Each structure stands twice: as structure tokens, then as C-alpha cells.
Amino acid sequence: AQTVTQSQPEMSVQEAETVTLSCTYDTSESDYYLFWYKQPPSRQMILVIRQEAYKQQNATENRFSVNFQKAAKSFSLKISDSQLGDAAMYFCAYRSLGYKLSFGAGTTVTVRA
Amino acid sequence: DTAVSQTPKYLVTQMGNDKSIKCEQNLGHDTMYWYKQDSKKFLKIMFSYNNKELIINETVPNRFSPKSPDKAHLNLHINSLELGDSAVYFCASSQSGSQFNEQFFGPGTRLTVL
Numbered sequence: 001a002q003t004v005t006q007s008q009p010e011m012s013v014q015e016a017e018t019v020t021l022s023c024t025y026d027t028s029e030s031d032y033y034l035f036w037y038k039q040p041p042s043r044q045m046i047l048v049i050r051q052e053a054y055k056q057q058n059a060t061e062n063r064f065s066v067n068f069q070k071a072a073k074s075f076s077l078k079i080s081d082s083q084l085g086d087a088a089m090y091f092c093a094y095r096s097l098g099y100k101l102s103f104g105a106g107t108t109v110t111v112r113a
Numbered sequence: 114d115t116a117v118s119q120t121p122k123y124l125v126t127q128m129g130n131d132k133s134i135k136c137e138q139n140l141g142h143d144t145m146y147w148y149k150q151d152s153k154k155f156l157k158i159m160f161s162y163n164n165k166e167l168i169i170n171e172t173v174p175n176r177f178s179p180k181s182p183d184k185a186h187l188n189l190h191i192n193s194l195e196l197g198d199s200a201v202y203f204c205a206s207s208q209s210g211s212q213f214n215e216q217f218f219g220p221g222t223r224l225t226v227l
Contacts, residue, residue: 033213039154043201045218052213089154099144099209100169101216103156 004094006104013082014112020067021077021107023092030054033095034068034075039106040088048090051075079109087111116140117219119204125225126194133190134222136204144168145187146216147179148203156203162187163209191224199226 003026013019025034036048051059051068058066063083067076079086092104117138126132138145146169147159161169162181176192191198204219 035213035215037218043221043223045203045205045221047215047217050213050215091156095214099146099161099163099207099214100158101146102158106154 004092004102004104006092006107008107009105010108010110012110012112013079013086015084016081018078018080019082019109021079021090021092021109023075023077023104025073025075025092025094027073027094027096029096031097034066035093035095035101036064036066036075036077037091037093037103038086038088039091040085045091049077082111084111084113117204117206117217119202119219119222121222122220123223123225125227127227128194128196130194131190131192132194132224133188134202134204134224136187136189136219138185138204138206138217138219140206140208140217142206142208142217143184144207144209144214145181145184146205146207147187147189148205148218150201150203150221152200160187160189194224194226196226199224 005024032053034051038046049061063080065078089106091106095101120135144163146161150156160179165181178190181187201221203221205216207216
């Protein structure tokens with residue numbers, strides 16, 4: 001079974017600053033997909049960004065970008081110009097070529113005004 | 114124009130009761146899922162249906178029974194509710210064969226068993 005590890009239970013960032021969330025995963029497969037989901041206090045799960053393993057180029061979505069290191073099995077999320085609305089729990093998730101999505105334990109991001 | 118909807122959003126019930134949670138998606142997807150998020154916020158897949166066929170059935174007590182009457186609906190029935198069943202249950206859907214097969218989540222149902 002795939003394991004997704006988020007080693008930072010909590011992170012705090014000043015508004016307008018940058019924060020990086022770490023995620024590592026364990027897999028023996030060469031092709032797979034990685035995702036970051038955001039869960040604000042409303043508890044709605046929102047897809048933030050996604051990455052295919054066979055694409056070396058790091059994905060970017062506005063202020064959100066990833067640093068995908070396939071050999072190191074690392075998939076970190078960078079939030080630039082942090083806003084108060086970014087405060088949420090962030091989950092890293094892995095999916096092989098099948099259907100099953102495996103989640104990390106989550107990182108709670110607090111944004112200080 | 115809600116994409117994935119769940120009813121009810123909150124459910125409070127007594128131990129031993131039977132309850133159901135309903136899920137509907139209007140995205141035209143062919144795959145639906147049930148996840149459980151426990152009190153520590155850990156999310157785990159429970160079941161998945163593709164074109165009304167069960168494709169994922171994780172180690173879940175057989176008191177939990179999913180039912181998919183059609184591709185747009187996936188319901189979860191729970192018999193003999195226990196205290197440990199208290200959690201948030203999320204429904205999700207995706208389209209198989211799409212590039213990322215990304216999953217879209219419903220708003221969740223918070224189940225509290227007293």
C-alpha cells in the first residue's frame with residue numbers, strides 16, 4: 001500500500017509571505033499522480049494543484065506551485081503571497097493508475113495578519 | 114449548480130440505530146467514492162463504484178453497505194451504529210479515463226453517534 005507522509009502537522013505564515021509544505025510518498029510504481037487538496041473550516045475538500053509523475057515540469061496554479069522530485073519521492077507545495085483565505089488544512093494525496101487516492105495526515109496552515 | 118451533493122449535512126443519532134447518507138453528482142462522472150475522515154482529520158477511502166460496479170472495498174465493517182442505483186448516485190447505509198462511527202463522511206466522484214481522474218468532493222456529512 002502506498003504511504004503518504006506529511007511531516008509538518010502545523011505551519012504558520014505571515015500574510016504576503018511564502019510557506020512551503022512538505023510531502024513524501026512511498027511507491028514502487030513509475031507512473032502515478034499527485035495532488036494537493038485544501039480543506040478550510042467549511043470542511044469542503046478543494047483541489048489546489050495536481051502533477052503527473054512522468055512530467056518533470058513542476059505544476060503551477062496562480063500563487064500555488066509544487067516542487068516535484070521524483071527520485072526523492074517528494075512533492076512539496078509552495079504558497080506564495082499568502083492570504084488570509086489560505087488558512088486551511090492541506091492534504092497531499094497519491095494515486096496510482098487505478099482509482100484509489102491515498103492521503104497524508106494533513107498540515108494545518110495558519111496565516112497571521 | 115452543486116457538483117457533488119450529500120444529504121444530510123449533519124446527522125445525530127443513537128447507538129444501535131440504522132442510518133443512510135445519500136450522494137448525488139451532476140458532473141456526468143462514472144465513478145463515485147465514499148471516504149471517512151476521523152476525529153484526527155485522517156481521510157481514508159471506504160468504497161468506490163465505477164458504472165454501478167463495486168471496484169474498491171477497503172477493510173470496512175460489514176455494517177456499512179454502499180448502494181449505487183445509477184452512475185449519478187451512491188448511498189451509504191450504516192447498520193447498528195457504534196460510537197466509533199462518529200466521523201465526517203465524504204462522497205466524491207471522478208471520470209475514469211480522463212487525464213488525471215481527479216476526484217471532486219461533496220461537502221461532507223458529519224455523523225455523531227451518541
